[in-house]
Amino acid sequence: MAQYDVDLFVIGAGSGGTRASRIAAAHGAKVAVAEEYRVGGTCVIRGCVPKKLLVYGAHFAEDLADARRFGWNVPDCDFEWTTLRDNVLNEVKRLEGVYGETLVNNKVEVIRERAEITGPHGIRLASGRELTAKYILVATGATPDIPTCPGHQYGITSNEAFDLDAVPRRIVIAGAGYIANEFAGIFHQFGSHVTMVNRTDVILRGYDEQIRDRLIQIATTKGITFKFHAAFEKVVKQEDGSLLVHVTGDHEPIACDVLMFATGRRPLTDGLGLESAGITLDERGAIPVDEDSKTSCDSIYAVGDVTNRVQLTPVAIREGQAFADTVFGNKPHRVDYDCIPSAVFSHPPIGAVGLTEAQGRNKYGSVKTYTSDFRPMKNVLAGRNERSLYKLVVHAETDVVLGIHMIGPDAPEILQAAAIAVKAGLTKAQFDETVALHPSMAEELVLMR
Structure with a gap:
């Protein structure tokens, strides 16, 4: 039986790669992960986490103005970008340390340099060091796609x-x-x-x-x-x-x-050496994989944005978990991509799960839709005319709720719980039977008639 330096070599210490590394090591595998930038990946370092902290900071602009209508004698306030920026960057640095510590505590070797594939079981590091691995997992994520025009x-x-x-x-x-x-x-x-x-x-x-x-x-x-x-x-x-x-x-x-x-963002596959293992990329530069995240090379797998399946952090985490459990934990399972909730942290934010009205009609021919177009209580007292919109897409014959779509304050926070109902295949009648939690914005989900 062939001997390798490690059981698993992971390229990329983002959400998917970190989860796969930690779980594989917990199953007893000898694991090394290479990261050429910073441990934590797009989400933690330059994506979801720092972006959401900026969103929180941005909300104070209207909150401070609205506070006067609620009796608070708020003076005119100046915003200091550098304070928020530096605090956000410090939090990112803290989280990077937590991610790195988690890997080390799980006995994963963290290699802070670029790695390239030299064959089905071969890895070459930027320093020139070469290793062999029984399995290789590519979790390099994606990178911004920039239009090419002069300037x-x-x-x-x-x-x-x-x-x-x-x-x-x-x-x-x-x-x-x-x-x-x-x-x-x-x-x-x-x-x-x-x-x-x-x-x-x-x-x-x-x-x-x-x-x-x-x-x-x-x-x-x-x-x-x-x-x-x-x-x-x-x-x-x-x-x-x-x-x-x-x-x-x-x-x-x-x-x-x-x-x-x-x-948009394109899979980060440039210069990875995938061709040395006979792996051909698709037209977007993504790595084609099967339902178990395996590439055309039996020893090489890929998870997360680099596969261009669903570019969401929680999906990458589940893919990494499923890979490690299947390959190293004797607990084979696959990721279910049906009814994945998503959010846009716009101003106001959007939350969505399941089929849109157009998708429902295309799939089933006809659907029923229910909407609630309302002005949140806070906006009323604050003197803002901004209105929220909640929408249910329902199967015309079975009454099953196929999708929920929302725009308004805290829509993503409300949507997460509602997504469970859609995933479970609950009906509009069951929504109607649920007593409203009053007064709340969320109660609109069970009051649509």
Whole structure:
């Protein structure tokens, strides 16, 4: 029987790679993980976690103003970006330490350098050291996809947004997905004039149309500008350091201080040496895998965003867990990709699970929809006209709730519990039978008639 340096070598210490490493080691495997940047990956270091902390910070802009309507004598407040930025970066540093400590405590060898595959069982590190592994797991994640146009090098991505020296007075955000809409809300609340530029007139593709339209309506009312059917032609740097963004269509050039590309993320597979193991990437550069996350090479697996299945941190974690349990724990199981809840931490946020109305009609021919369009109590007293929208998509014959879609304060927090009901296949009648928790926004889910 062939002898290897380690039982498992993991490339990438993000959410999926860390979970797989820890669980495999707990099952008795000898594990090493290589990370060329920082332990924790996109979510912890430059994604979900620091972004959500900025979202929390942004909410104080309206909360402080609204507090006066609730009797609090709040003075005019100045916002200090560097304080929030540095506190967020310090929290990220703390979490990075926790992740690294967890790996070490589970007897996983952490190698802080780049690793490349040299064959079905071979690894070469940037230092020149070579190792062999019985199994290799690729969990390198994804990286921002930047449009190629003259002057694109003057733009930043979400990676750099956390390190800005100051809040830009004017920012152009390219794209209309969740990252674009989240940072649009963040920078708007911090005082930036935000312009969103998109090639089409569709934002948040894959979310329910009514919810998307409501976000555009609210964002426009707040003062965010949308430029639709606008592709990038060139970016020109001015003498004063500002930028002039030229786009197609009937749009004038847009002057800004920062241009941020949020135009999607592509799997990070460049230079990994996968071809040495006979692995061919798909047209997006992703690693094709089967239901057990195995590639075309029996000894090499891949999990997380690098496979371009579902680019969500909790999914990567479950894929890493399933891989380790199946290969090393004698507990084979697969990830269930049905009814995965998702959120957009826009302003206000969106929560969604299951089928949209359009998807329901395409799949079943006809569906029933129930909506609640209401003004939250807090907004009423605060004098804000902003309205929330909750929507249920229901099977016309079986009465099973196929999807829930929400936009409004705390929508993701409410949606997590409601997602259990959709996953369990509960009916609209069972929602109706549930006593409302009054007064709350969540009660609208059981009051739709």
